[in-house]
Amino acid sequence: MNRFFAVPSCGMTTHRLNQWLSIALLGIGLCTSAFASTGQQCPANNFADFVKIFSSDSAVQKAFTESPIKATHVVAEGNIPKVVVRSVKHLPADELSVLSAESAAASNLAIGITFPNRVVVRDQQGAFLKIFVFKHSDCWVLNSVEDWTLEAVMDDVARTDRPSPGERELKKGVMFDRLVNKASGESGVSLYAAALDSYVDGARKGSAQAAVAAAGISLSGQAPRLPNEQILELMNQAFQSNPDDGVFLSLFYCDEGEYGDHKACIDPQKSMATLENAAQRGSTHALLRLGDVYETGTVVAADLPRAMACYREANKTENKSGPAAVERLLARGVIADSSIVCIGAGHTQ
Template identity: 25%
Template sequence: MNQFIGLIVGAMFSGLLGLPTAFAQDDCNEITISEQIDRCSDVAKNDADSQLNTSYHQLMARLEAQYRVEPDTGAAYTAKVKEAQRVWIKLRDANCPLEAFEIKPGTSAYVATVNNCIARMSRERTVFLDNIAPDIVSGSAVGRRSDVSCPSQNFAQFLPAFSANTESQKRLTALAVKILVLKRTEDPGRFVPLITAETGSGLAFPLMAAMGEGKTEGIEIEPVDDRHVNVVDKRAGNSNIKIFNFSRKACWALVGVEDWSISEKELVASSKPGMSRAENFCYQRAEGLGGLGSLEQYRLTKELFEASLENYVCAAESGDPQASLSAASLSLSQMAPQLDTSKLEALFKAASTTPSGALGYATYFCNGNSTDYNGPCLHPEQAEREVIRAVSMGSTEAINYLASSFESGELGTKDMSRALACYQLSADKGSPQGSDSVKRLVSQGSAIKASHCL
């Protein structure tokens, strides 16, 4: 039963969100298997490539700002940087397989060597780009802000001074700032991070709410290296997280703002009939944030899943079966916090008007609010009732579930004749699992004769 329950929950969750098992960056702190080596080197490569992309966009914006009065010179400078970057990327991508030439392609060692080489070269290139046309906040003689003073080289002391008010933020923000926002794609329910660059005139200050000295609840300070620090601001909740990127040269300066919320202008007010406007927005945010979390490419993977669950629960207030099933499945996926038992049962009950929801409710009756229950089905009669409801709604998966339960006796009744009848019904509906199971049971001997499934 547990194996089948795991398949049911996994199938529901993957089908709704396209989510694989979560892989946290923290897992790279203690590498124990070769798969982790591959994944962690891939994380390192993606992180370095993201920082490189950030630095490149910031350089483009710096050139635009600094050469606004000399547009021809600025255009020539920009074209030269673009050409150099294209050539450098070709060099990097040709150089790194060379480092791994004596390692068998496709092995963990080969993949890790290439990924780590790309990460190293990307970090070096980031430093190079950061030093092209630096602005005055970063310590350059080029610029127009002669009144800049540095509150502190100690970032813990710098941050409260930076966040204090609009003027301090304007003064300690780079001329060009990378902006990341989430944009809707043509694929319904999918969002992607879009990176642009803004100059000071295009920014809406204050960018960050003020914070006092010492530790501030909801604020996480994460050093990237000795010259870069990210500030993760969760004070507005998991659905409205912002990450502020700071870089240090002569002084610390804000160089990037990542907004991991989904704004209302990216949402469709009536995407699901029967939901209020607010519930519709919650549902779309749940789908979008969960989809981003499933990619496992971002620092906020854990928080994206948590935000997805919070928004599914909000959308499920409408009684919508799909939102309810998504919330319940995500709660049991171990990718987000588990809901309390009464809430989980209410969600499965609301979802049970659909075939997949009824199957989910059956797994709840057998497993309870547990992700690792190994005993017999807790409430077999209720579970069988929900499976039969799912069968009556046309679910081939439910027929196979019922057949499996008759074969194993997991729901209290062991009957090989009924198991064969159910597998045959499933096969007649085109199920490969049903066909394979019929062949398997028939091959065991002619004593097994199909009777009736329901």
């Protein structure tokens, strides 16, 4: 068989002419592509079609996998995860089995094609993540496998005698988040998604910290956006454990995570009720936010004397922002009136 596959209808008669015309015509799409090193005909030039064939045909996998191939995985080095990149002659025998739809389904894995050249295999708990990267010349060729699965690493770096519920998942999410800096921009998208999955799993298992982390990374735009109902559920879970998270929740009641043009607060009653609840439970951050709300009139009508009361109340436990705010209002001629209280204004509009 010729080194380059040629389509007979292209009219080539000699071996050298075959080679030259095949290369030339491939460039303008008039002949069938081929894999130069094996003579194997390219099964498809459309990436999605190619992946479908590649994932289920071991002969195609063998023919269209580069050798040597770049392999990336994460190991534990002391208490720190380390990314190791190697050039290997052959992949392990079962490395590509997860690309099979049947194998993936049996392991509760999802296979996603990320154009232009990646296949991402992952679960929904942040427990499994592999990225298969292809390049295209005459045909698609697998030239890199990135294994970001962290379960074995977690056994080494997150060892705790008595972990709290969801603690392992929280730490795993943080690890994924930090590993983004070690990955390409394209792979970083998948790592952020795995971080979100880990946080959500941690929240499901009882971690309030994981709950606020899940809501935060989702709203940041780095990870996929969760439905508003789920974000509210996560924020409320965090708020029940930590009153300071009430500020985060109150903001979401106003803007639902849309940070564009200044608009009227969507639900001022729930926003204010959350802030007051948080302040009553001891959150200085909530007191400062209440002062800001009454000073600026962004949620309810401006009420400078009440803003002063909130800032003065915050002064009892906060020695920087509170005093500065009090001085600012004093400079505007606002009188500190001890008969006016911060919490319990009871009016919204």
